Amino acid sequence: MSKVECKLNVNGLTKKIYIFEDKPLIFALRNDFGLTGTKLGCGLEQCGSCAVIIDGEKKLSCNLPAIDCQNKEIVTIEGLGTDTSLNSVQEAFKKFNAAQCGYCTSGIIITVSSLLEKKNKPTSEDILNALDGHLCRCGSHSVVLKAIESLIEN
């Protein structure tokens, strides 16, 4: 088994790493880039916690080979805003305290951010379609939905 060169652009920074060619993106992000905000939940694309944005599209990173993400713009939860300026979705989740344990939260914030990039005023159906496949075990759904609705109202 040998490693291959892989150049990834993550949150605006390009870095060259050497990885096994079947290494999923999530392990590259967490272990090679130190970006642990993206969470591994199932490794089966069933829970949504590993969502990232690739070239403007929400993608699940747990089964996606990292080498297939070269020459693309990858955005993780850490890249949505800055320390002093959160993006609007992060701001709304913070304002509404929209998380319990928070493990599923970054995936949900990524998905909603991606949705709002494409559609200013998504309908309830758009929101539920986007959240399809995002699981939360603590039951933070009601507060999360309130936070999202506040973004649409504004």
Add this chain to the structure above:
Amino acid sequence: MSNFDSGPSIKSYNKFQDWFDFSKTGSIRVYSGKVDIGQHISSTLALIASKIVNINYDQVEIIRLDTDFTPNEGITASSLSVANSGSAIKAASITLKTNFINYALNHLNINNEDIQFENGVIKDKNSNKSISYWDYAETDDYKNTIIPEQFDEEVLKKITYANNQKIELKNIKEIVTGKYKYVHDINFPNMLHARIVRPHSYNCELVKINEDFKKRLIENNINLFVKGSFIAILSPDEFLAVKFSELAKNQIVWNENRKLSNDNVFNSLNTNEKESLIVKPGGEAFNEKIPEIQSFDQENIVTLSSEFRKNYLMHGPIGPSASCSIYSNNKFTVYSHSQSNFALKQSLSSYFNIDTSKVTIKFMPGSGCYGHNGADDVAFEASVLSKAYPDFHILLKWTREDEHCWEPYGSASINKLFGAINDNGQIVYWSNEAFSDTYLSRPSNEELYNFTSFKFLNNDFTKIRSKPKTSAHMGIHRNLDPLYNFSKTRLVKNLVHDLPLRTSALRTLGAFANITSSESFLNDLAFAKNIDPFKIRKNHLDDERAIEVLENLENTMKKSHAKPNNYRGIGFSRYKNSAAYCAVGVELNISDDLDIKLINAWITVDAGEIAYEDGIKAQAEGGFIQAASWSLYEEVLFDTKEIISKDWDSYKIIGFDNIPIFTTNVIDRKGSPYLGVGEVVAGPTGGAISNALRDALGQRIKTMPFTKENITSDLLN
């Protein structure tokens, strides 16, 4: 206002130093022995301390549990976190503020009216003289004060505080920016990532590992750990640990000592050997002769009987359990998201036969689920591996399949009910028999076999039977004794042996099944005599707080009418008959295809004094959502070979598409003890959904979850 009881923690930890650290000027660091598992107890405790000691919420920092220096407040469970730790911190805070003011008056030689008290500093209005909490913490008065176990009205009258503040949760900014660190995110320079290689079911002994595969591991610098039948793969590269642990599955020969016993657990619950105990009013269980069910032949009395079934439920955190451990200089340091860290410390010291001072457990957040999931198991396994690789941090993560198949589930159960109601609408007889496996198999130093890997390490697959617990509302018989005043009750707890799957504490233990079945059956009795569901409940209650909760729910629900083809149901209980009160209303719709859609949910809670209202609401709505998920979708599937529910496709849980609109009311009982709210909502939710479904279908569905298959089967029977 009545007296205030400091709760159990103050009995063991009654000095300011046990609870506060003033070493950092400008901030108060507060210790707690309870952990943040998603209920945001750190925020609630910080709010309690800040509003009482009269400093800014942002100035209070709650120190995470560390078995070396935070108080041992037992397990974070049973809705006792705010009740115990909150009460202790409230008691410590009241004492601190009272003593500080007295000390300041003497020290500054001023009167009460000369005081200006802001951000922890008392100033003399007439001079520049001042003293702060941080100054006071240096005094002998601070160091020698004993926090009382009780406070009388006179002291409490002097402590004023608002108890309904809006706050920003501690850590919420870190959570929304991805910077909140979970155990899974630990990164030490000298660290090995580990995965366990498990057989297909519980009782399999290792026969051999393919020699070629072993060579391949060596070629790739992968470590293989084998002790007994416990196998782990370790590598500095996490991806390689994952990859080779997957490959290993086909390279190992196992000998299965015992298959899973039966794939129809409800048959086993009825026929297996069991221990039966009578549960008396008050909720305690006794090993006494079980009376026969009384018979009735009076014309004015209607009798009914029913049987409710609930399958195995899993905790199912979204992130599988993880732990990091290092063994260095003959000492273990373990990072864990267990809810039971002090017991874990004892267990590890017992397993490794070392002094408890050689084991430190540091809490770090994990993925939420509420209950005894894989957290303790993975911490035990990580410590075993760390002993074998001294001076390396071992970061062990369970896989999704590990968590789904190896966690201790909430037990499957049957409730058999019989009741009699007279023409006056009075329930003159009520019998409820619960049949279930144990809900209490947390590991301890005396029960190391409760760690799932213990038997693999020792190659000892002997069956171990649990013993029935008898304390009030423990395990299977939690809330079996209803709060209602029925003329005569017959309550029986049956601990059924030799059931197929591993079980332990899942949010509410037996209360979910007991309350769901009781609240359903109560409606069936009411229906037999055409009595309104609110009325039959209120008629059998004399607890004013219980009645107020029900009336609050009734009035709230009355503000709207169910839309055509929507149906409503209610449920009520007081958790453990001694904690919070909760009434739940549900409006749902059922499609021709028997898909249930939740439309509205109304929740009224009385959890004593409100410590943090939004926190109570989040717990209440979260509890509803989890219980709705159990009711509608969840069951662990298995056959005699293995557990079939290995992932989220084979174990469905609720999604964002079936979340009702919530109206949640919290009744404030200022001055009353904190009652805790993590578990109170689940039972009434099960009852309310069951009752709404009864209205929708005109027939009681008695098998959970209420899937198309179970509804069809029940309707046909």
